[in-house]
Amino acid sequence: MTVAIPARPEGFTPVPSAQQTTTVSAGPAGESAAVAYLVTADTPLPEGLGVDRDALTAAGLTEDAGSTVVVPRAGAAAIVVELGKEAEVTVDGLRNAAAAAVRAVAKVASSVGILVPEVPVDPTDAAAAVTEGALLGRYRYTALKSEAKEKPLESLAVEIAGADAEEVAAGIGSGVVTARAAAIARDLANTPPGHLSAVDLADVTAQLAGEYGFESVAFGKDELIEMGCGGILGVNAGSAFEPRLIKLHYAPDGEAAGHLGLVGKGIMYDSGGISLKPSNPLHLLMKMDMGGAAAIVGTFAALRDAGVDTEVTAWLCCTDNMPSGSATKLGDVLTARNGMTVEVKNTDAEGRLVMMDGLSLAVEEGVDAVIDIATLTGASIVALGTRRAALFGTDRVLLDTLAASSEAVDEPVWEMPLEASYRKELDSQIADISNMGGQWAGATAAALFLKEFTGDTPWAHVDIAGPMSSDADDAWRSAGATGFGARLLLHAAADFAGGE
Numbered sequence: 192m193t194v195a196i197p198a199r200p201e202g203f204t205p206v207p208s209a210q211q212t213t214t215v216s217a218g219p220a221g222e223s224a225a226v227a228y229l230v231t232a233d234t235p236l237p238e239g240l241g242v243d244r245d246a247l248t249a250a251g252l253t254e255d256a257g258s259t260v261v262v263p264r265a266g267a268a269a270i271v272v273e274l275g276k277e278a279e280v281t282v283d284g285l286r287n288a289a290a291a292a293v294r295a296v297a298k299v300a301s302s303v304g305i306l307v308p309e310v311p312v313d314p315t316d317a318a319a320a321v322t323e324g325a326l327l328g329r330y331r332y333t334a335l336k337s338e339a340k341e342k343p344l345e346s347l348a349v350e351i352a353g354a355d356a357e358e359v360a361a362g363i364g365s366g367v368v369t370a371r372a373a374a375i376a377r378d379l380a381n382t383p384p385g386h387l388s389a390v391d392l393a394d395v396t397a398q399l400a401g402e403y404g405f406e407s408v409a410f411g412k413d414e415l416i417e418m419g420c421g422g423i424l425g426v427n428a429g430s431a432f433e434p435r436l437i438k439l440h441y442a443p444d445g446e447a448a449g450h451l452g453l454v455g456k457g458i459m460y461d462s463g464g465i466s467l468k469p470s471n472p473l474h475l476l477m478k479m480d481m482g483g484a485a486a487i488v489g490t491f492a493a494l495r496d497a498g499v500d501t502e503v504t505a506w507l508c509c510t511d512n513m514p515s516g517s518a519t520k521l522g523d524v525l526t527a528r529n530g531m532t533v534e535v536k537n538t539d540a541e542g543r544l545v546m547m548d549g550l551s552l553a554v555e556e557g558v559d560a561v562i563d564i565a566t567l568t569g570a571s572i573v574a575l576g577t578r579r580a581a582l583f584g585t586d587r588v589l590l591d592t593l594a595a596s597s598e599a600v601d602e603p604v605w606e607m608p609l610e611a612s613y614r615k616e617l618d619s620q621i622a623d624i625s626n627m628g629g630q631w632a633g634a635t636a637a638a639l640f641l642k643e644f645t646g647d648t649p650w651a652h653v654d655i656a657g658p659m660s661s662d663a664d665d666a667w668r669s670a671g672a673t674g675f676g677a678r679l680l681l682h683a684a685a686d687f688a689g690g691e
């Protein structure tokens with residue numbers, strides 16, 4: 192059967208951010224088309240600004256962190272962003288202020304300088320956060336717009352009062368790499384499903400692998416049959432497109448500090464399958480149901496340049512989930528890679544079906560620990576909203592590493608209990624387990640299902656159904672896919688096995 196593929200603009204790439212280059216330099220901020228002054232509420236304003244507090248207050252600046260005004264003046268426009276009280280300024284506050292600053296002039300300035308006052312944050316960390324915030328704040332997915340309304344950020348100058356250039360340069364270097372991780376994840380999740388099939392994703396990761404120093408191997412339908420990956424195949428059964436299991440591998444230069452496994456949900460589009468989803472706004476988000484896989488690809492695009500010394504192997508479980516004459520039916524039984532049989536009681540609970548194969552493979556590989564990341568359940572959104580991911584797991588050290596990384600990169604998570612007494616709700620009369628739990632605690636039920644495939648390997652599960660996307664520009668998040676998870680996993684990989 193030949194399948195029509197939508198026309199794509201010439202030169203279309205699902206990862207425009209891999210080509211986009213913002214030149215970031217360690218000051219001077221004053222030579223850019225717009226100059227952002229990050230100010231504290233209780234210390235004098237910088238001299239070059241040319242207006243006093245009263246004038247700023249009259250223009251609408253408040254003492255709340257993030258409050259922003261643009262001051263017109265001869266030459267370069269001035270942007271003022273409030274940081275709040277000096278003693279309370281944090282890395283997160285700087286990241287968000289930088290995002291607000293560049294956004295304020297998105298329509299007019301393609302070069303922005305950001306001037307950071309002396310604050311109680313290490314200058315390298317401050318430069319990293321400002322760089323990251325500016326690059327992510329100015330992110331826009333414009334690949335399919337004939338004309339973009341905003342200017343791309345061509346150059347960014349970061350100046351930190353009282354810091355030496357080397358410290359600032361080091362921070363910039365790291366901010367560029369972490370922002371790239373998130374931007375690539377956003378690109379992939381923002382790409383429409385007709386422009387990014389599982390096969391396309393495998394092609395893109397192979398291309399990124401060459402560029403960013405990792406390996407990528409993809410397994411197609413026949414290989415998946417041989418490998419016994421009944422979950423991925425079962426979800427793919429209704430699709431006109433082939434599935435791909437994409438295996439990524441990163442080896443550090445020297446001796447590795449442990450071997451971390453990552454497993455990502457890569458549902459290129461989730462229609463629900465035979466258990467068809469209603470046409471509501473959430474359904475419209477289902478092109479992003481590969482947000483977990485996208486986050487992992489983003490992480491891999493940064494591991495080498497971030498100097499991570501952990502070996503990392505990932506399994507991305509990729510297919511769309513479609514209804515058709517050949518689709519998996521309710522009551523069908525699938526056999527996972529590890530031999531377990533699963534009764535499909537709802538084809539919309541497909542994420543756990545593809546992930547069961549990925550987790551089985553990670554355990555077989557003998558990784559020291561495995562983290563999976565998935566846009567898994569609407570129930571996690573009900574519990575925690577769109578700002579925070581649900582975290583589950585079996586290993587205290589791994590969970591603590593993730594919680595600490597989450598704090599460091601401002602990708603918030605909340606640990607939820609793996610309530611063992613709910614496990615029986617996943618029982619099946621005819622198979623080893625079913626893919627549906629009871630009426631309540633849907634995020635926990637999904638996590639308990641995944642746990643069955645993790646054996647004795649320390650495991651953590653991050654459900655990013657909520658924070659994968661944002662309705663509006665909001666601090667470092669830009670409207671659309673947020674890339675949530677890419678920076679979290681990068682940080683966790685760097686910290687794995689006490690790497691820091």
Ligand code: BES
Nearest residue numbers: 537539540541542566567568569570656
């Ligand atoms: N991909 C969805 C979960 C989701 C919903 C992600 C909204 C992001 C936004 C997942 O495959 C799904 O459909 N889950 C079902 C599971 C249920 C049928 C047990 C859900 O959460 O309703």
Ligand code: MN
Nearest residue numbers: 461539540541
């Ligand atoms: Mn689903």
Ligand code: MN
Nearest residue numbers: 458461480542
């Ligand atoms: Mn899904």
